[in-house]
Amino acid sequence: MTTRLFGQKITRREDPRLLTGHGRYVDDVSGSAIAAAFVRSPHAHADILDIDVTGALDVAGVIAVWTHEDLPGHAAERLPMLIPNPSIVAPHTGYALAKDHVNFVGEPIVMVVAENRYIAEDAANLIDVEYNFCDPVVGVEQAREGSRIVHEGMEDNVAAHIVQNVGDVDSGLDSAPHVLELDLEFERSACMPMEGKGVVATWDPGEGSLEVYSSTQTSTGLRAVLAAKLEIPLTKVEVITPDVGGAFGVKINHPWPEELAVACAARALEATVKWTEDRREHFISSAHERAQTQWVKVGFDDEGRIHGLDVKFWHDNGAYLPYGVIVPLNTSTHIMGPYVIPSFRVEYWSLYTNTVMVTPYRGAGRAHAVFMMERTMDAIAAELGLDRAEVRLRNFVREFPHPMGLRMQDGAEGCIDSGDFVTSLDKLKALVGWDEFESYREQARSEGRQVGIGLACYIESTGAGPYEGGHIEVESSGRVNVWTGLTTHGQAHATVFAQIVADELGVPIDSVQVNTGDTRKLPYSVGTWGSRGAVMAGNALHLTAKKVREKALRIAGESLEADPDDLEIVEGLVQVKGDVSASMPLAAVSVLSNPLRYAFDESARAATAFARESPADEPSIKPGEQPGLEEQEFFSPLRSTVANGMHAAIVETDPETADIKILRYCVIHDCGPMVNPLVVEGQVHGGVAQGVGGALYEKMAYDTDGQLLNASFMDFLMPFASEIPHIETDHLETPSPLNPLGIKGAGEAGTIPTASAIASAIEDAEGIPIRSMPLDPSTLWHMRAAHAEGDVARSH
Amino acid sequence: MTEAIGTEPTSTIRLTVNDTLHALEVPDRKLLSDVLRQDLGLTGTHVGCEHGVCGSCTVQLDGEPVRSCLMFAVTAQGHEVKTVEGVGNDPENPSDVQQAFIDCHGLQCGFCTPGFVTTIDAYIDENPKPTEEEAREAVSGNLCRCTGYQNIVAAVQRAAELRAEGARQ
Ligand code: FES
Ligand code: FES
Numbered sequence: 001m002t003t004r005l006f007g008q009k010i011t012r013r014e015d016p017r018l019l020t021g022h023g024r025y026v027d028d029v030s031g032s033a034i035a036a037a038f039v040r041s042p043h044a045h046a047d048i049l050d051i052d053v054t055g056a057l058d059v060a061g062v063i064a065v066w067t068h069e070d071l072p073g074h075a076a077e078r079l080p081m082l083i084p085n086p087s088i089v090a091p092h093t094g095y096a097l098a099k100d101h102v103n104f105v106g107e108p109i110v111m112v113v114a115e116n117r118y119i120a121e122d123a124a125n126l127i128d129v130e131y132n133f134c135d136p137v138v139g140v141e142q143a144r145e146g147s148r149i150v151h152e153g154m155e156d157n158v159a160a161h162i163v164q165n166v167g168d169v170d171s172g173l174d175s176a177p178h179v180l181e182l183d184l185e186f187e188r189s190a191c192m193p194m195e196g197k198g199v200v201a202t203w204d205p206g207e208g209s210l211e212v213y214s215s216t217q218t219s220t221g222l223r224a225v226l227a228a229k230l231e232i233p234l235t236k237v238e239v240i241t242p243d244v245g246g247a248f249g250v251k252i253n254h255p256w257p258e259e260l261a262v263a264c265a266a267r268a269l270e271a272t273v274k275w276t277e278d279r280r281e282h283f284i285s286s287a288h289e290r291a292q293t294q295w296v297k298v299g300f301d302d303e304g305r306i307h308g309l310d311v312k313f314w315h316d317n318g319a320y321l322p323y324g325v326i327v328p329l330n331t332s333t334h335i336m337g338p339y340v341i342p343s344f345r346v347e348y349w350s351l352y353t354n355t356v357m358v359t360p361y362r363g364a365g366r367a368h369a370v371f372m373m374e375r376t377m378d379a380i381a382a383e384l385g386l387d388r389a390e391v392r393l394r395n396f397v398r399e400f401p402h403p404m405g406l407r408m409q410d411g412a413e414g415c416i417d418s419g420d421f422v423t424s425l426d427k428l429k430a431l432v433g434w435d436e437f438e439s440y441r442e443q444a445r446s447e448g449r450q451v452g453i454g455l456a457c458y459i460e461s462t463g464a465g466p467y468e469g470g471h472i473e474v475e476s477s478g479r480v481n482v483w484t485g486l487t488t489h490g491q492a493h494a495t496v497f498a499q500i501v502a503d504e505l506g507v508p509i510d511s512v513q514v515n516t517g518d519t520r521k522l523p524y525s526v527g528t529w530g531s532r533g534a535v536m537a538g539n540a541l542h543l544t545a546k547k548v549r550e551k552a553l554r555i556a557g558e559s560l561e562a563d564p565d566d567l568e569i570v571e572g573l574v575q576v577k578g579d580v581s582a583s584m585p586l587a588a589v590s591v592l593s594n595p596l597r598y599a600f601d602e603s604a605r606a607a608t609a610f611a612r613e614s615p616a617d618e619p620s621i622k623p624g625e626q627p628g629l630e631e632q633e634f635f636s637p638l639r640s641t642v643a644n645g646m647h648a649a650i651v652e653t654d655p656e657t658a659d660i661k662i663l664r665y666c667v668i669h670d671c672g673p674m675v676n677p678l679v680v681e682g683q684v685h686g687g688v689a690q691g692v693g694g695a696l697y698e699k700m701a702y703d704t705d706g707q708l709l710n711a712s713f714m715d716f717l718m719p720f721a722s723e724i725p726h727i728e729t730d731h732l733e734t735p736s737p738l739n740p741l742g743i744k745g746a747g748e749a750g751t752i753p754t755a756s757a758i759a760s761a762i763e764d765a766e767g768i769p770i771r772s773m774p775l776d777p778s779t780l781w782h783m784r785a786a787h788a789e790g791d792v793a794r795s796h
Numbered sequence: 797m798t799e800a801i802g803t804e805p806t807s808t809i810r811l812t813v814n815d816t817l818h819a820l821e822v823p824d825r826k827l828l829s830d831v832l833r834q835d836l837g838l839t840g841t842h843v844g845c846e847h848g849v850c851g852s853c854t855v856q857l858d859g860e861p862v863r864s865c866l867m868f869a870v871t872a873q874g875h876e877v878k879t880v881e882g883v884g885n886d887p888e889n890p891s892d893v894q895q896a897f898i899d900c901h902g903l904q905c906g907f908c909t910p911g912f913v914t915t916i917d918a919y920i921d922e923n924p925k926p927t928e929e930e931a932r933e934a935v936s937g938n939l940c941r942c943t944g945y946q947n948i949v950a951a952v953q954r955a956a957e958l959r960a961e962g963a964r965q
Contacts, residue, residue: 011898011899011901012898012901012903014906015897015898015903015906016887016888016890016894016898017887018903018906018909019880019884019887019890019894019897019898019903019906019909019910019913020840020880020881020884020885020886020887020890020894021838021839021840021841021879021880021881021885021910022840022885022887023839023840023906023907024839025839025842025907027833027839027843028833028839031833031834031837031839032834060803118804118823118825118826191941192941193905193907193941194842194844194850194852194905194907194908194939194940194941194942195842195844195905195907196844243905243906243907244905245842245844245905245906245907245908246904246905246907246941246942248941278846279844279845279846279847489904489905490903490904490905490906490942491904492904678901679901681901682901682904682943682944682947683904684944685943685944685945685946685947686904686941686942686943686944687944688944689943689944689945690941712845712847712849713845713847713849713850713939714847714849718939718941720936720937720938720939720945721932721933721935721936721938721945721948721949722932722933722936724944724945724946726946727944727946750944
């Protein structure tokens, strides 16, 4: 028996290529292509009165200048509403190039195509746009108040409104001896991948076909939407996603205006046209996430057990809603977390503002939900004078599956399928030294240091459907080619999927080659988002490999005159179990699977030894069969898996400067069985680092005119190595009953509870209620001063 | 190329990149990062911000790490440039720093990685035995959005070990 690769910490197969400069990101494709640049609105809210492009047309090297009027047919219509939901009362999306109005700073208005990027940008600077200004709506408060309206024809700024109930919250609250209310605020941040967006489109006039390279999270989705918008047959559009330099959610929206505009230009100019986003463009025109204003009312008993939880929140969705309400919907369905809440009501309003639109960012909507619940747990503990871990323990779900009674983003009823929260908490307390912290605090205090400890628990719906597929072919050389429709942006797909396939097929991992994000082989796929890659494509490939193995054993069985059930594949050799003398290489099976047996190579020649006379009067390929050792299979789950975890942080706050330092950060993580623990830990580390950014540094600073004041890496503070603590991790593996591999998603876990755990720790260090994140030293300093004057309400 | 640029002022420069001398006609305003990527096809050098903060575009200029997005190619005239491809361009036979990143899972999407590799390649000559704190300091001028840094910090120390072993052989 070979060792199972599933569960092994093997190093990544994509690394040597990426480390030696052989990565191929979208801007590396077609360096000599003509380039597009965009004129973007400098105003948050205005009517466009006139666009004068004459200056640009005079620039040598300029090839074309496009405004909305130049967009053909469906491409001139509004961009699609990708994920409709009954809660959306007013769907508004933008255009590829603005039509008559602009609704945020950064909205694309004109596209310039020139010999190169430098010239395109020069020319873009010479275009004059005349505006009639309108008052912008900035921030939740102004949107909610509704005296200024983002979209003409609407009476308020409500894009979507929903209420979901579990039990009767009013009687739950009435029955509770204690009731608390909390007002909370959560940051507006952004994914900020190191590689911005980009697209390279080529039109082949002879074929009438379009080939697009894009740094997208969904090549199949982009392909379909471009075919529809350009009104060309689907078979004439292919999308290829090469290496992607990080995505974290922002590259899931499609089409981005630029993807559509550039594709139109490629067709009109019969050329290869390229656009590579620069960092400022990314800040002001790619999606943000997170901003919410929240209100919680909780009723609980003397033991700290929750009877009822009533929640309202207001979500700033920016100017448009192409990706629907996934973010606030996720918030609403994740608030109850790992706890039994007998009665619950959640109501949200998703609001338009004149700022960049909001689409999912790693931990989409869930980080905000955890903030509400975990701040509430700490508040209950403070009210009753109980240990914060103990209050959580008393409320934990202990029986699985645990139906949640809520409709999730996939439309199915949510259900916590597996987990062991009691053990997770035990492990976390042991890892961080929860019970010994008081003596550490004393010791620190004697040294004049102020420290605090905090924790946060979460669940995360992962592995959402509806489906994902796999395609596997075994070449006659024995090489195994694997395709998934998923794109990859650092999640090690080339490694983890090879592990899964090599296990099931019984071949060495070195013979397995994984291909991602290319619509030419596997046009049916959903995309890489929502911690679904391993769950969905992993299981699809597991099922596909199984099918290939069955076919291989059937074919080999005929040659070896053995019952397929008595055969196994070990290290690429099909053999009779317990009798290795009767065996044949999988490569030879591949040759035999195809009756067209030209002897191209060694294995083809070798396979002749195993070939048997085909029976007379029968076709070479029997009805229902296909030539080749090649199969495709899909996996479609009943509902999302639910992963979970718990984080603890120890912080030190400077008594004078209010500087906040994370001394320790501990994670217990349960995503079921780990395909590759090295990769899972890497995902957790990266997630925590983004969470730390959100907790302490990252905030989109809009002024009252809707100008983003910190649209550069100099002003928007993303953590460097000096800001991120060493992260200590431990795992619990409770398998999910929802898929053959028992796995649950892991991609976003690290980010979800980080701000909450750090808020808990700062609150513990400072003795001041922390109700809003991010929290920087100067804000904390002012809060201290206000708190000292007893003015807590105005302290944040 | 030059015709398409129209009347823009250009210069002819001689530039040594990864030990090869190139004579190039480039627009005076063209960034070194763009010349490396577009004119020389060395796409291993990445551009993440074009304002000198992220470090993705880091190359070595006469052995010192510099931001190639903050330099015009003409100002690199007469200097020796080393890109990630110059540190090691064979996936089958990665350099010590590159191998250290594999060993430590020091990359995810790989976009920031070349900037880290060129930075660390220069750093471990300067400090052949960095402590964890020094290793962290050494890479704290480069942004990575994926890894959470701790495996990169480990890779610095691992690279130093590998280089020391190499020196012994
Ligand atoms: S691209 Fe040069 S520092 Fe960011
Ligand atoms: S590995 Fe993706 S940015 Fe560093």
